[in-house]
Amino acid sequence: MxxxxxxxxxxxxxxxxxxxxxxxxxxxxxxxxxxxxxxxxxxxxxxxxxxxxxxxxxxxxxxxxxxxxxxxxxxxxxxxxxxxxxxxxxxxxxxxxxxxxxxxxxxxxxxxxxxxxxxxxxxxxxxxxxxxxxxxxxxxxxxxxxxxxxxxxxxxxxxxxxxxxxxxxxxxxxxxxxxxxxxxxxxxxxxxxxxxxxxxxxxxxxxxxxxxxxxxxxxxxxxxxxxxxxxPKSKIAQNFLRSLTFSELPEELKDKIRNLHRGHLEWKIVKINFFGEVTAEPILTSVIKKFDVDINVLYGNIDHIQGIPYGTLIVELRGNNKIEGVLRYLQELGLEVEVIGNV
Missing domain, CATH: 3.40.50.300 (P-loop containing nucleotide triphosphate hydrolases)
Incomplete structure (x- = not known):
């Protein structure tokens, strides 16, 4: 056309x-x-x-x-x-x-x-x-x-x-x-x-x-x-998708994430993006069992695009030297994982 x-x-x-x-x-x-x-x-x-x-x-x-x-x-x-x-x-x-x-x-x-x-x-x-x-x-x-x-x-x-x-x-x-x-x-x-x-x-x-x-x-x-x-492969596309996620967060939650990040450098605030069938999988349960870490869910959302489910979780991970292993594990499952420095 x-x-x-x-x-x-x-x-x-x-x-x-x-x-x-x-x-x-x-x-x-x-x-x-x-x-x-x-x-x-x-x-x-x-x-x-x-x-x-x-x-x-x-x-x-x-x-x-x-x-x-x-x-x-x-x-x-x-x-x-x-x-x-x-x-x-x-x-x-x-x-x-x-x-x-x-x-x-x-x-x-x-x-x-x-x-x-x-x-x-x-x-x-x-x-x-x-x-x-x-x-x-x-x-x-x-x-x-x-x-x-x-x-x-x-x-x-x-x-x-x-x-x-x-x-x-x-x-x-x-x-x-x-x-x-x-x-x-x-x-x-x-x-x-x-x-x-x-x-x-x-x-x-x-x-x-x-x-x-x-x-x-x-x-x-x-x-x-x-x-x-x-x-998303380009930096600009990644930024657009990031802005879509964080535009939905309440200001009080953004403040909490900022304060957690500043006050506890040994902890990590992580955004996990799900897409497709994996959205329905008990990912966090498997992480807790496999790595014996504490996970505090700060935000979660599931939406649909053209009938395909996608979701975002923002979690606080506590586990000292086990956190890097958690991040690698999530990436191996095909999830997009981002350690949040600011919002």
């Missing part, structure tokens, strides 16, 4: 070349919900703007549904963009138009007749759950409702690809979840390929089946989401 090869984007500023994208290669299959994650400045938004040619690449190729985007004439590009919808972080709605008028706008530009436009707008507003807001203005809507209008507008021309540029960053967690569920429903019902750009690992976890991790304009890791979660 989307083939990106050797994509490079260089900006020129005050005589200095700034490489926003550096030899990016991606293969996004039809029907994927593909996540692109990275910190601010990683090149995520530049990449998504290059995909629909809002930014012209310096080098490289972008192929969508068999069409090479970089070789299109302005008229051909205008037609091709109808196949590529985009939703934005800050909604980009027209404040002077009603909800109905905003969704109708791309259809009007396409030159469709009024009856066709009215019927299509009704379908779209029903799809996103806003039939009762057709005559409201953006100023009268919540953030989640504005983004639903943005989604309806992006779907107006029946696109094959939907690009989401930090589409939930301005929303609260509950609203974010409702928007992600809507996008999943759209993907499932219509088979639309969705590309999600975000700096939030939790968004990727909730919706994507594949993910690419960006840093300093480059793709440093990509693959199936479950594989990245189970065995």
């Amino acid at each position: 989307i083939r990106i090869k050797s994509l490079t984007k260089i900006y020129h500023s005050n005589g200095i070349d700034i490489k926003a994208l550096d030899n990016v290669n991606l293969n996004i299959e039809k029907g994927d919900i593909f996540g692109i994650i990275g910190p601010s400045g990683a090149g995520k938004s530049t990449l998504i703007r290059c995909i629909n040619m809002l930014e012209k690449p310096t080098y490289g190729s972008i192929e969508i549904d068999g069409v090479e985007m970089t070789k299109l004439s302005p008229a051909e590009l205008k037609e091709m963009r109808k196949k590529v919808g985009i939703i934005f972080q800050h909604f980009n709605l027209l404040s002077s138009r009603t909800v109905k008028g905003n969704v109708a706008f791309p259809l009007e530009i396409a030159g469709l007749d009024k009856k066709t436009i009215d019927n299509r707008v009704k379908e779209l507003l029903a799809l996103v759950g806003l039939s009762n807001k057709a005559n409201s203005y953006p100023s009268q809507l919540s953030g989640g409702q504005k983004q639903r209008v943005g989604i309806a507008r992006a779907l107006a021309n029946n696109p094959k690809v939907l690009l989401c540029d930090e589409a939930t960053s301005a929303l609260d967690p509950e609203t974010t979840l409702s928007i992600l569920n809507l996008l999943k429903d759209i993907n499932r019902e219509f088979g639309i390929t969705i590309v999600v750009v975000t700096h939030e690992m939790n968004v990727v976890k909730q919706i994507c089946n594949k993910v690419a991790v960006m840093e300093k304009g480059r793709i440093v890791e990509q693959g199936l989401l479950v594989e990245i979660f189970a065995n």
